[in-house]
Amino acid sequence: MNALRAFWNRVRLFYESWPPLLRRLFVPALLVLFFILALVLPQAGVLNLYQQQVLIYVGINIILAASLNLVNGYMGEFSVGHAGFMAVGAYVASILTVWAFPRWGLGEYIPYLFPVALLLGGAAAGLTGLVVAFPSFRTRGDYLAIVTLAWNMIVKSVLENIDAIGGPRGFMGMQKLTTVAWVYVWVVVTIYLLRNLVYSNYGRGILSIREDEIASSLVSVDTRKVKITTFVVASFFAGIAGGLFAHIIQFINPRSFSILKSTDVLVMVYLGGIGSLGGSILGATVYTVLLELLRPLQVWRWVVGPLLLVLLMIFRPRGIMGMREWRFLVPREERSQAIASIKEHIRRKREAAAPVPVGGSSD
């Protein structure tokens, strides 16, 4: 562990010795490089279909975990029905690409319209999120857990009972539109947007609700509005993940979106760490890959998830990355250097004006 830390420190020192421009371009360059790899590697046959599929699941799970983290980690509420919103996104996006687009004479453009289908799926999920959030946030506490649990069950039974979309048999006919490159793009966009939200004053409002809801409202945070908005945003991204999911397995049925799926996402969030997007990336990746590696254990591998959760709660209740963030995910203007330069600016301005009479601990 210590050797690892020492190595990491050395890497960091090396990175910090670069000229500023190079450092500024490093993360974007890396992101572009990964995109090219995501585009080229499957085509070149370096990644076989199975490996591609695992990568795609990792990406989808990152979107699910990061969005649920917004509600459960950042806001400190407890939602357990994320798969319900995923289902809405999956069915809406599928109906669009299988029925609606061809009927509107857009059949040949479907691969290009895929993002539109995903966004509309997300929007539908966000809308249902609004419907769920509106009554749920009248009170605080376990109420949301119960409502979202019920919501997940309702979605499943409604889908099972609508024959037009296959009922319990499921819905199929989707093209295989979800590629590694597409998932990669959606993951980057999701993490980028969520990061921007989290580091805004709106995001601080979300955090303050977790910390102390009464105090939060007494420093002017409209807690009800923040809670509803946050929940809608989280549902939206769950819907996007659902659309991506539907267009990789090309067959969805209501059972794919049961409480079990929601539980999986919960494990990823708490494994990776609450209140950390980096944590959600890590948690989703580790958990997804782990379950794949454990395939030889067959049914027994389903013991791993819960067991992991129990061990985690005992030894590291905040998860791997709990409340910490990877540096590259922190906006530049929020890093220590930027803050220090503003402080310096203020200090100089003050000294130029007049000496302050009272009020410093330095007095």
Next chain:
Amino acid sequence: MPLLRIRGLTHFFGGLRAVHDFNLDQEPGELIGIIGPNGAGKTTVFNLITGVYRPTEGEIFFNGHNLVGKRPDQIVSLGIARTFQTIRLFKNLSVLDNVRIAHFARTRYEVPAAMFRMPNYLREEAEVRERALELLDLMGLADQAEWVASSLPYGLQRRLEIARALACEPRLLLLDEPAAGMNPGEIAELMELIRWIRQQFDLTIILIEHQMRVVMGICERIKVLDFGETIAEGTPAEIQSNPRVIEAYLGEEAI
């Protein structure tokens, strides 16, 4: 015209009458102290003014606005901020973030603007960042701006709570036992601080306090509560010699 006008404020917790017929007229700039034994209903008065509880009866007018029935965040936006008897900072957030949250109601950009880093978002965030740091600098907390709030020593946590309340840009500041748990040195510093922020930020203040030294030292007018009733009102000198106050504090035997 008084800045704060309270008439017949009464509040019940079930069958318990926590506050009864509380009246107050506070002129702009005035510093009023509320004292009384434990359970006298002092904090309840604050909770009623700030909208945490809805009064059973009575009216509260602030600057011409009726506060009864308004949400706490709306009341803060009208210009009333407060601190808490037991420190209620956002413990796991940084000192800077604690102060920045108080700008919430004044942030005009919406969620999409934040997510896509629109120009108005960047501008407002930069503004809030600078103003918050400026306030921390004034309050002597700039060096600790990036600390997690819970890692501050007790005295500075109290100071941060006041800074957070000031960041709401209030006209009326409600201080709930700010000297609780402080040693005499810290109390002297606190009194100096209260005098200074009052002048600097042009504040009207209501102060709940147990430390007689603080109340008698800085308040112009004092109200004494006991079992929810107002038993006395007047200048510090009048209060000190009022037999009903002595009785409430020291018991009947002492007279």
